[in-house]
Amino acid sequence: MATVTVTTGRRGRRTGGRQHVGFWSALFLSPTILVIGLFTVIPLIITVVISFTDWSVFRALGDWKFVGLRNYEALLANTTRLQAIWNTVAYVVLSVVFTVPLAALVAMLLYFPKLKGAGFVRVALFATYVIPTIAVVIVWGNLYAPGYGPFSAIFTAVGLPSPGWLSDPRIALFSVVIFNVWQMLGYYVILITAGLTQIPEELYEAAKIDGAGIFRQTWSVTVPLLRPTLLFVLLMTVVNSIQVFDPIYLLTRGGPANATNVLSYEIQRAAFEYGKAGDAAALSVSLLMIVVLVGAIAVIVVRRRK
Numbered sequence: 001m002a003t004v005t006v007t008t009g010r011r012g013r014r015t016g017g018r019q020h021v022g023f024w025s026a027l028f029l030s031p032t033i034l035v036i037g038l039f040t041v042i043p044l045i046i047t048v049v050i051s052f053t054d055w056s057v058f059r060a061l062g063d064w065k066f067v068g069l070r071n072y073e074a075l076l077a078n079t080t081r082l083q084a085i086w087n088t089v090a091y092v093v094l095s096v097v098f099t100v101p102l103a104a105l106v107a108m109l110l111y112f113p114k115l116k117g118a119g120f121v122r123v124a125l126f127a128t129y130v131i132p133t134i135a136v137v138i139v140w141g142n143l144y145a146p147g148y149g150p151f152s153a154i155f156t157a158v159g160l161p162s163p164g165w166l167s168d169p170r171i172a173l174f175s176v177v178i179f180n181v182w183q184m185l186g187y188y189v190i191l192i193t194a195g196l197t198q199i200p201e202e203l204y205e206a207a208k209i210d211g212a213g214i215f216r217q218t219w220s221v222t223v224p225l226l227r228p229t230l231l232f233v234l235l236m237t238v239v240n241s242i243q244v245f246d247p248i249y250l251l252t253r254g255g256p257a258n259a260t261n262v263l264s265y266e267i268q269r270a271a272f273e274y275g276k277a278g279d280a281a282a283l284s285v286s287l288l289m290i291v292v293l294v295g296a297i298a299v300i301v302v303r304r305r306k
Helices: 002-050 070-075 079-111 118-130 133-143 150-157 172-196 201-209 214-242 246-252 263-273 277-305
Strands: none
Touching: 002 277, 070 277, 079 118, 079 172, 079 214, 079 263, 118 172, 133 172, 133 246, 172 214, 172 246, 201 214, 214 277, 246 263, 263 277
16 A cells, blocks of 8 residues: 555656646747747738638738639639749759759768868858848849850850840740759758768778778668758758749749749739739648648658658
8 A cells, every 4th residue: 555655646746747847848938839820820820811812912901802712713724823833843843853963962072082171162052052142143143144144155155156044935944943053052062961970980881891882882871871861951952942932033033934933923923013912822822732742741751761
């Protein structure tokens, strides 16, 4: 009987301790939860509600009429928005195809040879990510400038016609992708380098003893152990590419002939240029669902790999 009493007392103290910790945890987290609720959850709910209305930014908030799913049905009936969807898909695919392999290659080249100055190179690459986009766009706008731009001058010097980097509908989106790869590469290189530091050196020593060369070590040791980091970088590339706005707005304004018009820019144009807040909200919710879907797929893939 005494033993039971002591055990019950211990359980009671343990339960009380957990409740005490839970109370203080909730108390300290409450300001953060309040801020998230005010500036994230509530605006999100308002956006979802607006997506079912005909509200315009030129009218007072609340001066609307509910139209059901009409805004969502119009998404697939509007050729401009269909093109924006396909442009977004193309932008995401091209960004992933170029950015992820290149970032992995650069990270390995800067990590494994143990070269002097590798740290400085990583900092220089990361600087392209932290520099304000507007400043970078001014530089790249001049690089892409027809006639006097350095890129055009290179083609002219070798006797080739200079392409219209931002004026030709066939290559304008690809030109923006090049800008995105240059700007984001350093950020992903840092992430992959951090993943490389988690791989034990003993595994490479064992692989060398077994006679594995550099390519065999990369394929059999580095890539499998770096897979979670690569999946995270892949997810970040997809999400950032889906949400791209600044380069499109500053470099091309969705042109020429809507060749670079993507979903995020179409949302801005629908809301603030055309005043169709209901349509813009429906586009925003659709974009959010795409991002959530991509994130869920990535999480499932990562869990299955473990």
